[in-house]
Amino acid sequence: MPELPEVETMRRAMAEAEGLQFANVKSLRCRLKPILIQPPVSTFRRRAKGRLVRSVDRAGKRVVFRLEGGYHIVVEPRMTGLLLVADPPNKEHLRLQLDFGRDNGLSAWYWDRRGLGSVRLLNTDEYQAQLGPHRLGPDALKLTREQMRERLHKSRREIKTALLDQRAIAGIGNLYASEILHLARVHPRARCDRVSGIQWKRIHRSTIEVLETAIEYEGSTLADGTYRNALNSPGQYQNRHRVYDRAGRPCPSCNSGRIRRVVQAQRSTFYCSSCQKKAS
DNA sequence: CCCCAGTCCTGCGGGC
């Protein structure tokens, strides 16, 4: 499930397109229900063709190709989407081909098993409306400790649920929220308005630490094997998971507590009840 | 403001 580290890994592979012209988009339709492509491929191609790729950025959990003329190609992988430059895990879930430049250019494929993701071409206004600051908060790797506290500390929500709110902070998903709170030794059910200053400091530091390390390891590939980097190789951060999907096993920090699984906002949360506290 | 359940979609694995 691509979160910030996985999407950042995709972005780095796609950065090869910087300085090239967008050349073509092709639909590789499989028999499955098609993903959302907006506008339809022929219009997409006509509007984007020949435009220079000024930069390849990340907006939370989306890869954004910024084209000249104010256009943006926004790739949103959601649960099972991948951007590849090599052979895909299989052919039947290939959805789209994106070509940049000429002979020595870049061809990228969008692959998506469940098909919940999307690829969209947005103009400036559409981009602002759909991914502007009122829809997407500051990036989890860029905001300061004080910004993080300021954006969350008045809320009565539980901290784990609040970390998933992309309007508050962009990029953290279900897996890394558990990992961050375990490293920070903060209970996932702690109410934001009862989290102490020292705990905010630890949450902020842990956010940077977990996400940066996960990027170094090129993200997490879980047991279902879905996530791959652009060369179709698995990530390695799953080998460093502290709590995620490890219910019943001993806590890697205190070694005495067992990792528990609970459900918050219809999602699994993993934590250690002996080292993660609601207040301090 | 916030919470919850439902929606999209496919493949896997548990249970019988």
Add this chain to the structure above:
DNA sequence: TGCCCGCAGGACTGGG
């Protein structure tokens, strides 16, 4: 062995 059902959780929506 085979089939069905529930679950995985990204983002979003509508109702309370």
